[in-house]
Amino acid sequence: MAELGQQTVEFSTLASRAAEESYLSLKELVEKSKSSEQSDSEKKINLLKFLVKTQQRMLRLNVLAKWCQQVPLIQYCQGLASTLSSHDTCFTQAADSLFFMHEGLQQARAPIYDVPYAIEVLLTGTYQRVPKCIEDVGTQSTLSEDQQKPALKKLDTLVRSKLLEVSLPKEISEVKVSDGTALLRVNGEFKVIMTLGYRGHLSMWRILHFELLVGERSGLVKLEELRRYALGDDLERRMAAAENPFITLYSVLHELCVALVMDTVIRQVQVLRQGRWKDAIRFELISDGSVGQGGSAGSMQMTQDGETDSAGLRTPGLKILYWLDFEKNSGTSDSGSCSFIKIEPGPDLQIKCLHSTFVIDPLTGKEAEFSLDQSCIDVEKLLLRAICCNRYTRLLEIYKDLGKNGQICQAVGDVVLQCCANEPDADYKKKDTKSNTREYERQEVLCVRAYGSSFFTLGINIRNGRFLLHSSRNILAPSALVDCEEALNQGSMTAAEVFTNLRSRSILHLFACIGRFLGIEAGPFDSCRCLNMVLLQ
Incomplete structure (x- = not known):
């Protein structure tokens, strides 16, 4: 038997076999249904199973027919997959070779000899700098400017090599080597300037200066000089005894x-x-x-x-x-x-x-x-x-609820969530006089249309989170706004109920004003008569 996926079958043969199988299954189902041994429910279940099975078979044939049209694309993808697999194998072999080569180089590396000074001693018979082992015997003169440049360059090389010997904490955001020193920086925490030569050992780190980058608007935190020196000495001792000195440095200063x-x-x-x-x-x-x-x-x-x-x-x-x-x-x-x-x-x-x-x-x-x-x-x-953000989220939830209410949101612009630079109105500002104006650089308010160009405005007090209701001028009695605002804050009424109530009251208030203007006495149904008179004129 050929391996799966290697044997091919004509699509016509596959379709004929599927049709034949469906026909035989249907024939078997009909023969079984003629017998009286099966109940009506069992017959219906068998028929349903046959229909589902046949449907799935036809769907697979349909999908296969569409796939057959994309055979060149599939072959191209298979070729790409084979190429990528070959590349993956090559990369793996290259990585393995580099690893073993690195291990071999570690064993084969030679010590770094001071060749320039050896040549100097060989040719001139003198040595300008006294070796470290006899430093205590006599004093050395300060290097001249011409001598400082190659010395600092050599020290830079030593500092870089020591930095590469161990892994640095990932939190260190900046590492800079210059003039024989290494600058390590962690944003928002500290900055340390270091060099080699702790207690005369070029393999150990010495802290020249460190600065804390934690602060507030008045400036960065300043440690007392004695405490800073004491902390620096303690860090140098810990780093000298640690396997990875930079992890010790970071953990202490970070804490x-x-x-x-x-x-x-x-x-x-x-x-x-x-x-x-x-x-x-x-x-x-x-x-x-x-x-x-x-x-x-x-x-x-x-x-x-x-x-x-x-x-x-x-x-x-x-x-x-x-x-x-x-x-x-x-x-x-x-x-x-x-x-x-x-x-x-x-x-x-x-x-x-x-x-x-x-x-x-x-x-x-x-x-x-x-x-x-x-x-x-x-x-x-x-x-x-x-x-x-909390205020905006609460108003956004109310905005979405009101947008689904067909009685309140009947047209575009009936409910609007605005973010303005200042208070929408002076009366609204008076309700929160304890807050600083700087806090209202982005004042979120929800505007709901009462009628025409008149709106109700819903805001939130920044200090206590209470809802603040405001309306356009002279569309409603202030007491009605206060009552609805209190009900909304107490939770006895929802926002939809509040704005529905306020809209009804504002329209009745408008009709009453029209009636008074026309000299009609207010009554239970005078507002409707007022509206009819205005429309008939």
Whole structure:
């Protein structure tokens, strides 16, 4: 028997066999149905099975007929697949050869001899620089400018070779070698300038200078000079004893930066609570799965040798809760009813910013992603962005619900979600006088048509998350807006019910105004008569 896929069959033969098989199956089914042993339900089931089986068989024939028209393309693809498989084999063999060649070169490499200075000693009989082993015997003069250039070039080569001997942490964003020094940089955390020669050993690293890149709007964090020197000495000792000194360097400084970031975040939140956000936000500390109430926070302290000293095994995180009126309306003290943004170090000790609920970024229309600029930490900016995204998401949900309501959205433009640069109206701004104008750089409002060019406007208070209703001038009594706004905030009425009610009231108010203008006394049905009179004129 030929291998599967190698034997070919004429399509006509295949079609005739399929038809013959279907005919025989139908004939067998008819013969069985004539017998009285089967019930009507069994006959129907057998007939249904036959129809399904025949349908599948015909579908396969149809697909096969279409595939037969693409035989050249299939053969071309098979050729490409064969070529790619051959290339894959060649690449694998080349990689194996390079690996074994690398291992062989490691064994066959020769030591690097100081050939230029050996030639100098051979030809002149003198040696300008005293060897390191007799450095303590006498002092050496400073190199001249002409001598410094080749010395620094040689030192650059040594520094590069030492950098290539070990793997650097992937978080290091910049590595630069110049003038015999290596600059290592991690964005938003630290910058270190290093060279070789710790305690006279050219195989060990010496820290010349390091700078923390964690800061806020007032500037970067500055360590005291004594603490900076103590931390540098401790890092040099640890790096000298470590197999991979750069992992030790990164882990120590990264942990310090994470502690400083969380320290700065907690301090900024405390300042916000003492300022204009005093009654609008609350925060909780998160440490090893436990949550502490946020009236105060313990800061991470540094010891004299520059190491971080924390009460727990893990740098505490922070949960900032806002729109506290939801908690009051629910009648519970549980923070689960409030929206919040959580700032904490993840399992990889990277600062994570997560929102309690799914929110959409109004600028991109996608799920909002939050992060801290560790070089310029601004918790208030992060909080305002979270509130802006949450506000937009809530209004977007209402916008979609109203768009499905045929009674409210009857034409294009009846329901519009707007993002404007300033408040839509002065009255709307008066309801949130505690907020800074900077917070309204993108004020999202939902406009719903009452009639004609008159609209109702639905916004959200940035401090407490309460809905704010506003209307065009003189289309409705202010008390009606206040009642509907309160009902919407309490949850006793949905947004669709509120706007349906407001639209009806505004139209009745319009008819009443028309009636008073025409001198008609208001009655239960006077508004309808007023409208008829206006239409007849």
